[in-house]
Structure formats: C-alpha cells, structure tokens
Amino acid sequence: MTTPVLEARGLTKRYGRVVAINGSDLELYPGEILAVIGDNGAGKSSLIKALSGALVPDEGEIYLDGERVTFRNPMQAREAGIETVYQTLAVAPGLDIADNLFLGREQRKPGPLGSIFRMLDRGHMRAEARRHMSELGIGTLQNIGQAVESLSGGQRQAVAVARSAAFGSKVVILDEPTAALGVKEGNRVLQLIRDVRDRGLPVILISHNMPHVFEVADRIHIQRLGRRATVITPKSHSMSDAVAIMTGAAEPPPTAKA
C-alpha cells in the first residue's frame, strides 16, 4: 500500500465549548483528487485550515510524505509544498497576471541590479507566468500584463489555480473553486483541476456542488459532526447516498481505500 502524500490523524480544534473538528482523519494519496464534502458546520473548513496552516489544531498530527509536520501559519505549509486557493480568491485585483502569480515570491534580477537595487526580473517572471498558464491550457489569456480585475471570475480562478499548481510541490487545496462561477466557467475550472492532477499533483477539493464533486473526484471524504464519517468513491455510491451519509440519514459505509 502506498503512503499517503498528506495524512491527518485525530485532528481536534475547539473554540471554547464549541468543537469545530473532533478527532478528524484524512488521507490524500498520490495522483488523486480527494473531494471533501459535508454539511455546514461539519468542520470542513476547519479541517482544511488546519492542513493549510491557517489554523493550529489543539490535538492530532499531520504527516506529509510520512513525515510529521506542524504548521504555525500558512507560510510554513506553503514552504512545505502545500498550496491553498482560498474561496475568497487570494488575488490582488489591481496587479497584473504575472505579478499575481509571483505575489509574495517575486524574483529579482541577477547581479547587483537585483541584490543592491532590488530590481525585479519582470521579463523572466512574465515568461514563467506565460509558461505556467499555457501548461494548464489557459494560454488564451492574450496579455499576461493585464490587470486581474479585468478578468472574469473563471479567469481569476484560473490565475489562482495556476499559481498554486506552479508553486505547490506536494499538494494543492482548492476551497470552493467553482462556487461563484457560471456553468461553462465552472466546467472549465473542473478541467483545470484534472490537469493539475494529471501533472502529478494530488488535489483536495472542497465543494458543495455535488455534480462537480462526482464529476472530478477519485474519492470523496464525507465530513460529519466534526469527524470523517467515511470515504466513498463516485463509482460505489450515488449522489443521494452521499447526501444521506452527510446528513446522517444513512449509516456510513466502511472507508474506501485508494
């Protein structure tokens, strides 16, 4: 059996008397899209925040490639190779596509221009940005120097996903990437998620959209009452089964292995 790329054991987070996650487990295997679904308040976001470093769990362990890791902030998770695209779209609307792709990771020119005058290597960053975008089949954006605010919702999402795919070396976490999009743009982003997986990066997809989850996910992690109820696959169960398990109307079946 392969070791999971990312594994969580018994994660717990309490806010006073409220228990957000209650001993939750999670496994993400190489080359898969793992969807995480659950009713509101099931602890999805807290679980994901713990994995992306945005929240420090009270108890439990996280393993990356079998190694124990602890994240005190999102930067540490990012340095370990876990990239997260947040629902609130972490892009700076006024900056252009290339600037956004490299935001917080700007590259300076070699030599004294970069080290003393701190000059950015714009040409290099733009070329790299263009390469990353076209690798994911989003080369149709004609101008890499275009402000992100002039893009549609789907295009912005594409920029955010491209950034995570470009810099995430281990795991990409996508929080509701299709929530604000129309049908066509939603499908386009789903294809983007598959492209990311096919390039070898496992993806955790948090979504409320059952058709989208069943369309792209290899396995579906169902979160209920702060812990993992079970993991199913789109082949073994139907959407209504998933909803029934999610809401507690049906007994969760044993966890499906990758």
Next chain:
Amino acid sequence: MGHAELLGLSMATATETATDFDVARNDSFGLRVQHILHGNPVLGPLAVLIVAIIAFSIVNVRFFSAANLSLVLAQVTVIAVLALGQTLVILTAGIDLSAGAIAVFSSILMAVFCTRAGMPGVLALLFGLAFGTAMGALNGFLVTRIKLPPFIVTLGTLTMFFSLNSVISNSETVRGSDMPSLMTWTGNSIPIGGFRLTYGSIFMLLLFGLFFYALSRTAWGKHVYATGDDIEAARLAGIRTSRVLFSVYTIAGLLYAVGGWILIGRLASASPNVGTDYNLDSITAVVLGGTSLFGGRGSVLGTLIGALIVGVFRNGLQLGGVEVVWQGFAIGLLVLVAVSLDQWIRKVKT
C-alpha cells in the same frame, strides 16, 4: 422585431462561446475612455494640468513666463514631498493626517537642535530626519500593532505633534540667518535659462524618481499595492502586510521630515505656525493625481502632477485676479470632481 431579437440572442451566444476565456470588448465611447483611464490613470490629471496651464496663460500672459513657472515649482515643492509620503500611505488604503504636523515639527526640531542645542548643521539635520522617521514609525506602530484605523491614529498624532511643536518652539520662529547654511541650502537655486531651480525642487524630483522605481520595479512596491488592494488576499499570498504597512508609515515620516527641511529653505526660517493646511493640500495633490483613496491604485507620477495642478491653480487664480478666499473653493471643487472620476473609473467592467 421578434426575429431581430432572436438574431441578437444567437449572436450573443456565439460571442460568449468565442470569448470563453478571453476578455470581452466594449465599443461605447464612454466605456472606452473609462478603460483607457483605468489602464493609464495618469492621463486624466495630465490633461487637467495641460488645460489649466493653457487656460491660465491665456488669462494672463505673465503666467507662462520662466520666472513665474519657477515660482510655481518652488511653491509646490514642500507639498509635493509631503504628498509623496501621503501617496505611499494612501496606496495602502490608509490616510495620514499628521503629514503636515510631522513636517513642521521636524523643521522646528532641526532649528532648535542647531541653534539652542548648538549642534552642527549636519547633525541637526540628521537628528531632525530621525525624529520625523520616529514619528512616522509611531503611526505605523499604532496602525499595525494596536490595530487602530489610520484616520484615528493620525488624527491623534497630528494633535500631539502640533502641541509638542508649540512647546518646543515656545511658539517662536527661528530665523534662517541664525542657522547653519545647510539648513537653508534647499532654498538656494541654480539658474537654468530663465528658470531658477531650487536645490529643494531638484531633490524633490529625485525623490519622486526614486519612489517611482521602488513602487514599480521592486517587490516592496508590489506588496504596497497588493496590501492596499486587498489586505486579506495579500496576507494569504504570503505577504507580511503588517511589515509593509509599518515600513510605509515610517518612510512617510522620513519624507515629511525631508519636507520640513525643504520648508526651512523655502521660508528662510523655521516657523511653528505654518503648515496647518499642508495635510489637506498633500491629500488634495494625491487625489488629484488619480491615486484612489480606497488603496491599491495610483502612482507617484500622478501625485507629482496633482501637486503641480494645486500649484498651477493657486498661482494662476492669483494672477487672474481671483481673491484668495475663492481659490480654496476652486481647489475643493476640483477634488470633488477628481474623486467622482475615480469612483467611475473603479467601476470598470470587462
């Protein structure tokens, strides 16, 4: 009619398919202007400046003389330097009401250091600049650590600095002739043709060049824009936004102190009673220059133009025989028009 509608509908669908991930185009003239201004926000202020210069030259031929234009530049130099610091703060979606207070207080400190404390000019200047920087850092500390809104922070420090200013100076003006020559050096000028360019103005232009570079060509600049644009997004992208904000307020403090130094040269004295209107003039220059008060949008080039617009209007209205009381009215009106324009440009649709 029904047929045409059907045709329109099918055409719309076709366009949508073609532009699946491309950017849609608008064809209305207003939208195109909106787009051009959105892409090049300096064009609007530049047009205003050019029109104003032409108009005032027609009203009074003396306006477009080398001597008068030199005067306009000398008059706006202090405001421009303050507005440069103000631009940094406003780009982060903040506001600095203490700009004028820091400038004047720094100039008083410099004067006191080199007269009453008997320091050599260089030392007095450096200490003055250090104190200005510290005052900016205090603003930055309160904004980033105590997490108070910039408006409140700088309203508080504005009042404190002006009060300290009166205490330290005994409300007395220090004459330039009592100070080392370095303190008034910025007021000296070199003739270029008919122009008289002061060292202060040259220094001011160099500072604008420096910050134009820093904002557009360094990671720090990108972080300033990103922080002002959407602070949460910037934080999630891994930018240490508190550090960026702190650096901005601190650097702004240093710039205000430089403004204070130039002020001594301009007035040939250090007076505690000037500068009450410098705050609003610096904000006016920034806003007229097309920098958005909502942060993340604008440039120092725009601010330079904005400062020149203020200077050209004040000077031009004066030469045109408009009473001083009405000059403020005209500048205020200009600000309202500029902000309305900014709102309109912000609402740009793709």
